[in-house]
Amino acid sequence: MIDARFISGVVADPVAQERQWVSRCRQGDEIALGYLIDRHRSRLIRTATNLLRDRHEAEDVAQESFLKAFREIAKLRDDRAFSGYLYRICVRLCMDRLRLKRAELVEFDSAQPHEGGKVENRVVIEKLLAQLPAELRTTLVLREMEQLSYEEVAEVMRVPIGTVRSRLHTARERFRKLWIEAVGE
């Protein structure tokens, strides 16, 4: 049942508001669909861009995540969990793509140390991250770029916190070595 206060636009609590939209979306309301897309798209695309380092691919993944989430919205037990559910789908899809990409890994030319400009740094980072396995790369990006806590990373990746800690340690160590190779120190 839709809350009358919500229809009149009085509900200020974003969590309650989102719950209402999710429940409307479950009934096939396209306005609710539009609201949920509008609310989550920026975060989803940003995370996917950080993970995949490709804006167009990130948009594809975000789109796919929305479609998958809406298709399976009936299975969602708690309407408040929609945001996390959507985010998890997005990260999973990114990881799938990263695994596929790793097969066609591009070798990084460490013989030419780079100058260190912001754009150049991004290119170098992209190449260095490409050399990490999908799990390590995702953990590192979620923690360092997306600033998620250990608990949030563990929840998104569906692994224990101990695993996040050890993966993060390994990822940082490998990234440091790759970075040193790249800058030629």
Place this chain on the structure above:
Amino acid sequence: MIRVFGCRRFHRLASEREDRQLTSREAKFFETHRSRCADCGLYDTQAHQALDVLRGAAFTEVELTPMFDERVIRKFRAQKVKESLRYWSPALAGAMIACVAIFATLAMVSRPDQLKQANLPGGSASRFHEKSAFPSFELSAMPRFVR
């Protein structure tokens, strides 16, 4: 370079220092070890530098392509249609097969030459045909000038 005991612990703490505040005991060990072990000092500097560059390369704001929402909604509609087709297609195929079977049966039954001769009624039958009371229209019988 002389390796000092506790380098592994130092590396672990160097990573954990990024996420939490070290206890006073850990911090004391960290600082003492850093001042004594040149390798670990360099390690810490490099690790910091690498992570700073990584954080700096993060995308904080992304420009959205126009019509993103509309595209998702359009795709969602298409997906719903496809799903409903997938759901109903076995039933539709079954109904079509049943229709074909019924028509085939009816076509076979309605052919008199396919029926057994023994089942046909004997004798001859003719239908009573009453001559029409209305005059028939014959063009040839009409006068030439009317034609």
